[in-house]
Amino acid sequence: DAKTTQPPSMDCAEGRAANLPCNHSTISGNEYVYWYRQIHSQGPQYIIHGLKNNETNEMASLIITEDRKSSTLILPHATLRDTAVYYCIVRVAGGGSQGNLIFGKGTKLSVKP
Amino acid sequence: NAGVTQTPKFRILKIGQSMTLQCTQDMNHNYMYWYRQDPGMGLKLIYYSVGAGITDKGEVPNGYNVSRSTTEDFPLRLELAAPSQTSVYFCASKDSYSNQPQHFGDGTRLSIL
Numbered sequence: 001d002a003k004t005t006q007p008p009s010m011d012c013a014e015g016r017a018a019n020l021p022c023n024h025s026t027i028s029g030n031e032y033v034y035w036y037r038q039i040h041s042q043g044p045q046y047i048i049h050g051l052k053n054n055e056t057n058e059m060a061s062l063i064i065t066e067d068r069k070s071s072t073l074i075l076p077h078a079t080l081r082d083t084a085v086y087y088c089i090v091r092v093a094g095g096g097s098q099g100n101l102i103f104g105k106g107t108k109l110s111v112k113p
Numbered sequence: 114n115a116g117v118t119q120t121p122k123f124r125i126l127k128i129g130q131s132m133t134l135q136c137t138q139d140m141n142h143n144y145m146y147w148y149r150q151d152p153g154m155g156l157k158l159i160y161y162s163v164g165a166g167i168t169d170k171g172e173v174p175n176g177y178n179v180s181r182s183t184t185e186d187f188p189l190r191l192e193l194a195a196p197s198q199t200s201v202y203f204c205a206s207k208d209s210y211s212n213q214p215q216h217f218g219d220g221t222r223l224s225i226l
């Protein structure tokens with residue numbers, strides 16, 4: 001699986017957009033980009049994933065660069081409840097051992113009033 | 114729709130005791146996973162299963178056993194608890210469709226004293 005690089009921490013003002021970057025320069029053509037978050041030792045929560053097109057759902061938007069070597073997770077209007085550790089994970093689609101998610105240390109996002 | 118349910122939420126064991134961490138999912142997912150998360154670290158895969166009757170080792174299987182007699186249940190067994198097994202344990206499940214995300218339970222916080 002491709003290795004990802006994320007900043008260890010970021011701050012964001014409440015109500016503003018939070019833009020969380022992720023570098024995955026060695027990503028392969030069949031690897032997806034997944035984003036999860038973990039709020040205060042709860043179970044990881046799935047946010048969004050994509051292959052090469054930009055994606056949007058009710059939680060966030062995912063912007064993937066054309067060369068697919070980096071991506072940005074956007075929380076459009078951050079709230080205090082979005083304070084969490086955000087994980088960017090790159091891996092091939094598949095179940096079994098291929099479905100295993102390798103979690104790095106992620107980015108700790110602190111949303112401040 | 115409860116998703117992935119883990120019991121118990123908390124447990125304290127003495128060294129050498131045994132216990133079973135329960136995990137059940139109601140989404141009819143074929144793939145299930147057990148992870149552990151030590152303080153300040155990412156998740157590490159212990160065991161996984163691609164369907165009833167099929168299990169396989171992950172990154173850190175020593176000291177643990179699993180079984181998968183039904184699609185819904187994937188219990189994790191600790192036979193001889195050791196202090197190194199103090200951790201938070203997360204169970205996850207995933208649909209067979211290749212790029213679908215994993216869904217996690219809320220975890221079991223286990224302390225071995």
